[in-house]
Amino acid sequence: MTAPAIYSTRIRHTRIEPVRNSFDYTSYSWYVDVDALPRLPRWLGPFARFRAEDHLEPDPAAATDTLRSRVDAFLAGQGVDLCGGRVTALLNARVLGYVFNPLSVYWCHDADGSLRCVIAEVHNTYGQRHSYLIRPDGDDRAEVDKQFYVSPFNDVSGRYTMRFPEPGDTLSLNVVLHRDGHGPFTATVRGTRQPATSRTVLRTQLRTPLAPLVVSARIRIQGITLWARGLPVMARPDGRQKETVQ
Template sequence: MTIEPHALYQGELGHQRLLPKRHGFAYPLHYFWLNASSLPSLGRSWLLKYEGFAAFSYRRNDYLPGAACLKQAVCDKIRQLGGDQPVTEVYLLSPLANWGHYFSPLTLYYGFDAEQQLRYLLAEVSNTPWNERHHYLIPVSANGRYQHDKDFHVSPFNPIAMQYHWQIEPPGETLVCSISNHQQQQKVFSAWMRLQRQPLSAKVLRRMLIRSPWPNVLVKIRIYWHALKLLIKGNPVYAHSKKGSVYDDVTD
């Protein structure tokens, strides 16, 4: 499979809470798909800029701490978390800073080998409002399934004592990624992205801005709006505690 250097994925983000009180939603979503080896080629227009202020801009400091080169930082993190398969190409799937404001609850790094086979998914998870980050390494198997214990506090409506179940498909014209939370072998929550590839062009970006001029701000508003709904419905709240958890990267 030949993978284009840069693209845009647009589609739907959905959440469904099953227990203790049902709650769900689905919203339009766009994520940038960027080759970590070709980031300077994004250019310097008012619409899309590499390291600067624009409608959308890539800034190295918004992403995985480590080496100055994002690709090297991702490869280092993969090895640190136990990955032993060679990774020759890294692609970033993430929002970009929007008019200088960056916010991303989930950023994904896709690691490919020399034959362009997807080997790893590195998930960079952040929590609101604590502004902490944690990284999970998901080896990509033939069936795309992987499960592991949760060890990072994200939502105050989910406890730490859970297990994540991932379903990952290699990206192409479509990109599908889903995760479900399980307690005592019972699914209590699921989230998913179902996206379609679009060209990363000025025309597409202008259309996206007309529909949603401040997407990163809108994501924050939705998070707090649905938190309020969960409180009203009577879902229990779990206190944030670092005791017994692993926090590998904490931002100020």
């Protein structure tokens, strides 16, 4: 089993055109073994609750709905069987009943411990989610076609280049969206690992209180700012438009 950890993170978003804009913010993420989710003391419980329904889609055949059963169900749909291999995940927990996971990453290993594939799960600010199965090369890089509407300023065209090395003492994730005729949109996550002790959890809450709610609010504020600067809004696939953005 992988011991749970907390990464203090800095997330940065950069777009080149048609409006040049860059912003970053601090937050934190949990790094967990999906078969051994953290159990905190009761007095800390409201600040970190892990619920299967916050991630992926359920397996209708599973006797119990767990994060592991959801991972296995998604992989089975892609023709992948880990044969019980370890799955670690970087994600956000619920804080005072609220959770927002712009990006969750699952590192999926075979029974011998070798990395088989990675799941990148994306949530937008409209309450929708989508998961990509990626198969990194020897440099932890992979490419995948964009299939999910995340930002009202980018349609679903384009291709992602992703680099998701497994976290160690530090965390370094990179996502670049390439679209024909457009400059790239880049998102990075950098972090430093700390053991998930009660003291660390408390210190993290004091430093970045209500982090999921704050991140969601910051994303919406940035979207409104870009809209006010004249960045054109792309219709959602269902024809609706909104001014909020990731």
